[in-house]
Amino acid sequence: MQIGLIGLGKMGGNMRERIRRAGHTVIGYDRDPELSDVASLAELVDKLEAPRVVWVMVPAGAATQSVVDELGGLLQSGDTVVDGGNSRWTDDEKHAEELGAQGIGFVDAGVSGGVWGLKNGYALMVGGDKEHVERLHPIFEALKPEGPYGYVHAGKVGAGHFSKMVHNGIEYAMMQAYAEGWELLESVDSVTDVREVFRSWQDGTVIRSWLLDLAVNALDQDEHLEQLRGFAQDSGEGRWTVEAAIDNAVPLPAITASLFARFASRQDDSPQMKMVAALRNQFGGHAVESTKSAKE
Numbered sequence: 001m002q003i004g005l006i007g008l009g010k011m012g013g014n015m016r017e018r019i020r021r022a023g024h025t026v027i028g029y030d031r032d033p034e035l036s037d038v039a040s041l042a043e044l045v046d047k048l049e050a051p052r053v054v055w056v057m058v059p060a061g062a063a064t065q066s067v068v069d070e071l072g073g074l075l076q077s078g079d080t081v082v083d084g085g086n087s088r089w090t091d092d093e094k095h096a097e098e099l100g101a102q103g104i105g106f107v108d109a110g111v112s113g114g115v116w117g118l119k120n121g122y123a124l125m126v127g128g129d130k131e132h133v134e135r136l137h138p139i140f141e142a143l144k145p146e147g148p149y150g151y152v153h154a155g156k157v158g159a160g161h162f163s164k165m166v167h168n169g170i171e172y173a174m175m176q177a178y179a180e181g182w183e184l185l186e187s188v189d190s191v192t193d194v195r196e197v198f199r200s201w202q203d204g205t206v207i208r209s210w211l212l213d214l215a216v217n218a219l220d221q222d223e224h225l226e227q228l229r230g231f232a233q234d235s236g237e238g239r240w241t242v243e244a245a246i247d248n249a250v251p252l253p254a255i256t257a258s259l260f261a262r263f264a265s266r267q268d269d270s271p272q273m274k275m276v277a278a279l280r281n282q283f284g285g286h287a288v289e290s291t292k293s294a295k296e
Contacts, residue, residue, distance in 0.1 A: 001024045001025070001053075001138045001139060002024070002025040002026075002027070002048060002049055002053070003019065003024060003025070003026055003027075003048075003053045003054070003055055003139055004026075004027050004028075004029070004044045004045070004047075004048050004052065004053065004054040004055065005019075005026050005027070005028045005029070005054075005055045005057065006028075006029050006030075006041065006044070006054065006055070006056045006057060006058060006067055007029075007030060007056060007057035007058040007085070008028050008029075008030035008032070008035040008036065008057075009030070009057070010114075010115055010284075010285050011057055011084075011111065011113075011114070011115075011117065012028070012030070012057035013028075013035060014115070014117055014118035015055075015057065015084075015111075015117065015118075015122070015143060016028045017118055018117065018118050018121070018122075018142060018143055019139060019142045019143065021142075022138075022141070022142030023142075024138065024139065024142060027044055027047050027048060028044075029041055029043075029044045041067070041070050041071065041074060042074055045071075045074040045075060050076065050078065050079065051076075051078040051079050051080070052075060052076075052079040052080070053079070053080045053082065053135070053136065053139070054071060054075065054079070054080070054081050054082070055082040055084055055109075055139070056068070056071075056081065056082065056083050056084060056085060057084050057085055057111075058085055059085060059086075060085050060086050060087040060088065060091070060236065061087075061091075064083060064085055064087055064091070064095075065091070065095075068081065068083070068095050068098070068099070071099075071104075072098060072099055072102060072104065075099075075102075075104050076102075076103075076104075077102060077103025077104065078103060078104075078105075079104050079105070080104065080105035080106070080107060080132050080135060080136070081095070081099055081104060081105070081106050081107070082106075082107045082108075082109055082136065083095065083106070083107075083108050083109065083161075084109040084111045086110075086161070086164065086165075086168075086235065086236065086237060087108065087161050088161065088165075088236075088240055089108070089127075089158035089159070089161040089162040089165065090158070091161075092106070092108040092127065092157050092158040092160075092161055093157055093158050096128075096157040105128070105129065105131070105132035105135075106128060106132070106157060107126060107127065107128035107132050107133055107136060107157075107160070108126070108127045108128060108157060108158060108159075108160040108161045109124055109125070109126050109127075109160050109161075110124070110125035110126075110154075110160045110161050110162075110163055110164020110165070110167065111123070111124060111143075111164070112125075112164065112167060114283040114284035114285065115283070115284060115285040116283065117143075120145055121143065121144050121145030121146065121150060122143045122144060122145070122150070123144070123145070123150050123151075123167075124140055124143060124144055124150065124151045124152070124160075125152055125154045125159075125160045125161075125163035125164050125167070126140065126151070126152065126153050126154060126159075126160045127153075127154055127155055127156060127157050127158050127159035127160035127161065127162070127163075128153075128156070128157050128160070129156070129157070130153075133153050162244070164237070165237045165240050165241050165244070166241055168235075168237035168238060168241070169237065169238055169241030169242070169252070169255040170255065171211075172234075172238045172241075172255055172258040172259060172262075173254040173255045173257075173258045174209070174211055175211060175258070175275070175276045175279050175280075176254075176257070176258035176261055176272070176276065177254075178211060178212065178215055178275060178279070179272035179273065179274075179275035179276045179279075180272055182194065182198070182215070182271075182272070182275045183271045183272050183275070185197060186224065186271065194219075194224075195216070195219040195220070195223050198212065198215055198216050198219060199216050202216060210283075211279060211283070214279055214282035214283050215275065215278070215279055215282075217282055218275070218278035218279065218281070218282050219278075222278070225271075225274035225275060225278055226291065227290055227291060228274045228277050228278060228288055228289070228290060228291065229269055229274070229277070229288075229289040229290060229291050230265055230269040230270035230271055230272065230273035230274045230277070231265050231266060231269070231270075231273055231277060231289050232262045232265050232273045232276040232277045232280060233262070233280075233286070234259060234262045234263075238255065238258070238259040238262070239259065241255055241259075242255065242256050242259055261273070261276075262276070269291075277289070
């Protein structure tokens with residue numbers, strides 16, 4: 001299968017490679033000419049055979065809207081656009097309506113896997129009409145992990161990004177729980193090897209998880225996280241999850257508290273946020289702030 005891919009950063013670049021390894025043709029475009037296969041979106045569209053499929057992997061909001069607008073002027077009826085970024089689900093509904101008026105299909109894909117996706121595969125949560133989703137099945141199969149799980153057609157347009165949003169809200173709460181436990185262990189005199197306590201949880205316990213494995217990786221690199229500032233950003237999905245909970249009268253105390261904890265981290269050097277920052281860097285390559293840079 002042939003596909004165009006827009007945005008070749010940490011996620012997009014690895015996705016291009018994984019799709020190619022599965023035997024498909026990927027024509028990639030990025031604003032960085034060293035990463036790009038073509039010089040412009042127009043050239044990308046020209047090189048694709050109709051009916052075209054173009055996958056967008058750029059930041060949510062204005063950047064995605066700009067790309068969708070430009071594609072709307074370049075693509076033709078029968079083509080399909082996939083938004084694989086972390087867009088808000090309400091934006092998906094808008095984009096589907098705009099492109100649909102021109103006969104262009106739209107699919108939203110929540111993608112999870114971070115910097116490890118090239119090796120392990122990506123979990124895919126997809127929303128859109130059945131005819132558009134089924135057309136993309138070979139690409140989804142190439143991106144997903146091996147085995148029966150990792151891909152779901154979650155529902156109509158917006159369902160993919162809504163599901164990914166909830167996934168990220170749960171991720172917030174899980175990281176916060178590990179971070180709170182780590183800080184408590186570090187604070188008592190009786191526990192002398194916190195890193196090895198975390199490592200002991202990796203097998204046979206009910207709290208074992210990939211996030212726990214990544215926490216151990218981070219502690220192996222910096223045993224007491226002394227090189228990190230206790231500061232953690234939020235990328236938007238946590239806020240949207242809490243807003244959706246309010247709109248639907250669904251109580252989310254753990255996820256809401258974990259979001260507020262990140263806000264608190266920007267006021268003080270929070271020990272818990274050292275662990276959250278370390279985990280975000282481990283699974284997604286997200287930037288961290290060192291104690292050295294904070295002092296400077």
